[in-house]
Amino acid sequence: MSFIETGYKTTDGKNFDLSQFPTANMRAQSGVFQPNSEKPLIEGIDVRNLLDYTLAVSIMRNATEREINDVFDRINTYGHRLSDQERRQSGVQNKFSTLIREISCTVRGDVSRTILPLDEMPSISVDLPLMKHGYDVQAENVFWVSHGILRSTDLRDSMDEQSIADIAACIIGGDLIDRSKDALDRIYNDEDGEFHRINAALDAYGEKRFSEEFLYCIDQITTTFETGGHTKLRDHIFSKRTTNPFPSIFAVIIFAYHELLIKENKKISNYEMLKQSLKNIADKIDAGRGAGMSEARRRNINLVKGAIRDSFIDNDKAPPIYNSHSMMDIEGIIRRSEAELSSFELKQGVLRLHGARELDENVISKVINTICAMANNGKSNGIAGKILIGVADTEEHADKIQALDHVKPVKIGGRYIVGVTREMKVLKYTSERYVSMWSTAIRNSNLSEPLKGSVLTSLDYHDFHGLGILIITVPEQNEISSIDGKVYWRNVDRTEEATGLKIADIAKRF
Numbered sequence: 001m002s003f004i005e006t007g008y009k010t011t012d013g014k015n016f017d018l019s020q021f022p023t024a025n026m027r028a029q030s031g032v033f034q035p036n037s038e039k040p041l042i043e044g045i046d047v048r049n050l051l052d053y054t055l056a057v058s059i060m061r062n063a064t065e066r067e068i069n070d071v072f073d074r075i076n077t078y079g080h081r082l083s084d085q086e087r088r089q090s091g092v093q094n095k096f097s098t099l100i101r102e103i104s105c106t107v108r109g110d111v112s113r114t115i116l117p118l119d120e121m122p123s124i125s126v127d128l129p130l131m132k133h134g135y136d137v138q139a140e141n142v143f144w145v146s147h148g149i150l151r152s153t154d155l156r157d158s159m160d161e162q163s164i165a166d167i168a169a170c171i172i173g174g175d176l177i178d179r180s181k182d183a184l185d186r187i188y189n190d191e192d193g194e195f196h197r198i199n200a201a202l203d204a205y206g207e208k209r210f211s212e213e214f215l216y217c218i219d220q221i222t223t224t225f226e227t228g229g230h231t232k233l234r235d236h237i238f239s240k241r242t243t244n245p246f247p248s249i250f251a252v253i254i255f256a257y258h259e260l261l262i263k264e265n266k267k268i269s270n271y272e273m274l275k276q277s278l279k280n281i282a283d284k285i286d287a288g289r290g291a292g293m294s295e296a297r298r299r300n301i302n303l304v305k306g307a308i309r310d311s312f313i314d315n316d317k318a319p320p321i322y323n324s325h326s327m328m329d330i331e332g333i334i335r336r337s338e339a340e341l342s343s344f345e346l347k348q349g350v351l352r353l354h355g356a357r358e359l360d361e362n363v364i365s366k367v368i369n370t371i372c373a374m375a376n377n378g379k380s381n382g383i384a385g386k387i388l389i390g391v392a393d394t395e396e397h398a399d400k401i402q403a404l405d406h407v408k409p410v411k412i413g414g415r416y417i418v419g420v421t422r423e424m425k426v427l428k429y430t431s432e433r434y435v436s437m438w439s440t441a442i443r444n445s446n447l448s449e450p451l452k453g454s455v456l457t458s459l460d461y462h463d464f465h466g467l468g469i470l471i472i473t474v475p476e477q478n479e480i481s482s483i484d485g486k487v488y489w490r491n492v493d494r495t496e497e498a499t500g501l502k503i504a505d506i507a508k509r510f
Contacts, residue, residue, distance in 0.1 A: 001118055004050075006036035008133045017041040021051065032119065065093070066190065083157035084181055085165070088188040096187070096199055099207045100168060103214060104161045107144070109137050109412075111332035112339070123339050123413075128152050136335065136413055143218065143328070147225070148234025148243075149250045163247045167214070167254060172205045173198050176255075176301075179248055179292035215326035216319070217257045220268060222327060224278070226465060227271040239280040248292060249282050255297075256304040261319060266312040274311035281307060325460050325471050333386045333471075334412045341493035343383045345370050346391040346415060349423045350437075353400050357426050364441045366495065367472070371442070373488035373495040374474040375451045375481040378509025385474030389438070390420040390467065407467065419467025431468065435461050438470060451481040480507050 002008060004024050006015050015036055018025045028035040060068060069092065076082045082090065089097050105111040110124035125135035126142070129152055139145050139152035144160050154160065162184065169187055170176045177183045186194035202210075225231045234246065237253075260266045268274055284307075285291075285300045325333075337344035350363045367387055374385030392398040398409040398416035405422035424434050439459055442452065451474075458473040480487060480503075487498040489506055498506055 002122065002133060005033045005119075007033075007122070010042060014040045014042045016050075017044065017047055020044050020047040083159070084184070085158040085162035088165075088184065089158065089161060092188050092190065094190075094199060095202055095207060096165075096168070099202070099211065100161050100165045103164055103168075103211055104158075106211075106215065106326075106328045106332050107164075107218065108142050108155065108160065109328070109331050109335055112336060116339075120339050123335070126155055128156065136338075143222070147232055148245070149247055150245045154245060159245075159247065163251065164214070167251055168210060169198055170255070171213075171258060172210055173201045176294040176297045178294055179251070179297065209322065212321050212324070212326075213258065213262050214254075215328050216321040216324075217254050217261065218328060219326045220257055220261065221254065224268070224271050224275050227275050231275070236275070237278055237280065237282040239283050246282065249285055249287065252285060252297065252300045252304055253278070253281075255301045256308065259301070260305060260309065260312050262321075264312075265315045265319065267315040267319065268311060269313040270311050274308055277308045277311055278304075323458070323460075325462050325469075327462070327464060330388070330417075330462060330464060330469055330471070331412050333388060334391060334415045334417070337386075337388075337415065338413055340383065342377060342490035343374060343385050345374075345385075345387045345493075345495075346393050347387070347389050348392040348397055348401060348418055349389060349420050351423050351426060353397070353404060357404075359427075364438070368442060368445050368447060369483060369488050370490075370495045371455055371472065371474050372447060372451070372481050372483045373490045375477045376487065376489050376498075376506045376509070378506070379476055379478065384476060387472040387474070389470040389472070390418060390464075391469070392416040392418050410465065410467065417464065417467055417469065419464065420470055421466060421468035424468065431461055431463075434468075435459060435470065438472070446484045448482045451477055477510070479510050 004016050004021065005028070006018065009015055015038055016024075018028055018035055027033060058071070060071065063071075072090065073087065076087055089101060102111075105124075108126065110126060112120075112124045116124065122134065123136045125133070126137045126139050127133055127135040128139050139155055142152075142155065142160075144150040144155065144163075145152050150159050150163070165184055165187070166177070166179055169184070177187075183194075186192040187198050189195050221233070225233055225236065233250070234242065237249070238246075261268075281304060284303060286296055288296075290296050291300065333344065334346070337346055345367070347363060347367065350359055351357045352360050367389075370387060371385070374387075377383070377385065392401060392409065393415055395416065398411075398418060401407065401418045401422070402409060405418075405425075407418055407422050409416040409418045411417075420434060421431075423429075424431065427434070429437070439456055442456055445452070447455070454475045454477075455472060458475060460471040460473070462469045462471065482488075487503050487506060488495055489498045489502065490496075
């Protein structure tokens with residue numbers, strides 16, 4: 001589809017000839033995609049050969065899921081074979097496989113709604129360094145690759161999902177499993193006892209709980225290696241320069257973080273000391289032939305915990321994990337905002353970008369109207385609305401903020417995180433007072449209940465590399481919402497007041 005829409009050229013530098021395919025040509029003329037008219041073009045015979053290619057389809061009537069999975073495995077034993085993890089994930093549909101898929105998407109940054117039109121696929125596709133098809137997610141910016149844990153080509157083979165599956169099985173199941181192909185195959189085989197043990201354990205542990213704990217640990221590892229300036233994990237934990245991936249050693253590190261932060265309810269007291277404690281730690285970890293066995297993994301975890309324990313102290317309250325947003329969540333929201341306009345809104349902040357930098361009350365009022373509008377997206381939408389304060393949607397605004405407030409924006413997709421910490425400095429507010437400003441405005445508004453209460457309980461603030469992001473979540477409602485007796489709705493990315501028949505149309509959504 002991307003090639004037909006002139007998204008990229010052949011290896012010898014030729015574009016698809018749209019004039020030879022009326023359907024694609026018509027879509028280009030109607031603005032569905034922006035065609036590349038550069039020559040040379042492929043020959044007419046090549047266009048016909050491409051369009052005449054037969055896609056084989058097998059229809060299995062009244063087949064059980066097990067029979068379908070069996071045929072799937074047989075097909076993928078020959079020809080272009082899937083990787084082991086692609087075969088596992090594609091061949092089984094259950095809570096565990098869904099959990100692994102969703103966490104992997106969040107970490108990679110290709111998170112999206114469950115069903116996505118084909119022409120929106122580039123927005124969640126991963127661009128490898130040597131291919132450069134213009135996809136939105138750059139492999140070198142993905143956590144796994146940016147820290148050298150995996151190679152960019154490993155993402156193509158779902159090695160990130162395999163790593164998460166291994167870590168999840170150990171934590172959820174309560175015991176370390178051997179790090180091996182056979183051990184993971186058993187977890188994905190519904191005729192094996194290990195499959196039933198892990199899925200039963202997941203029922204008790206909870207998918208949401210594990211997902212939040214895993215992403216929190218990733219956040220803390222990221223923060224550790226951002227302290228004192230960005231350091232690549234691979235360059236820090238190995239004394240000798242290497243380009244080899246190290247998913248097994250990373251698993252040991254994340255297990256150590258999880259046990260200290262979650263199981264022992266500790267918090268990091270000194271990120272700089274923690275970072276230094278991990279210097280050249282890979283040299284001390286047993287990476288020999290038997291390092292993947294559960295007993296060896298336990299020894300390695302204990303070694304890392306011993307090295308970093310002094311950087312942790314007892315936490316006198318529950319860790320800020322559950323029902324909170326991680327860095328990965330925020331990046332995912334920003335990426336989704338470019339495609340799912342009605343459910344997402346981004347604001348750079350509440351201060352004017354000119355004059356005396358006064359508080360713009362209209363921004364708060366508009367955000368409250370947008371909360372009402374998102375709530376009226378309806379029950380069938382299935383997406384909680386998200387409003388992010390601290391994100392600019394144009395490069396022009398980002399540049400202006402950088403000049404005014406001396407912050408360096410973080411670009412994600414086509415958006416720019418500028419944060420609200422800069423506004424706190426101007427207002428002389430703490431983060432608590434800044435959040436309170438927003439919660440007070442929402443509380444004092446005439447936003448209808450139960451919407452008002454559900455929004456107030458879900459306000460979240462994230463430090464995000466010191467920039468600061470306020471996240472307002474609009475939970476799905478069971479009835480139409482209003483403010484001051486007025487009903488608002490989302491017209492794509494605009495918030496508008498509804499009248500007459502439009503109100504009746506919105507009411508039908510519930």
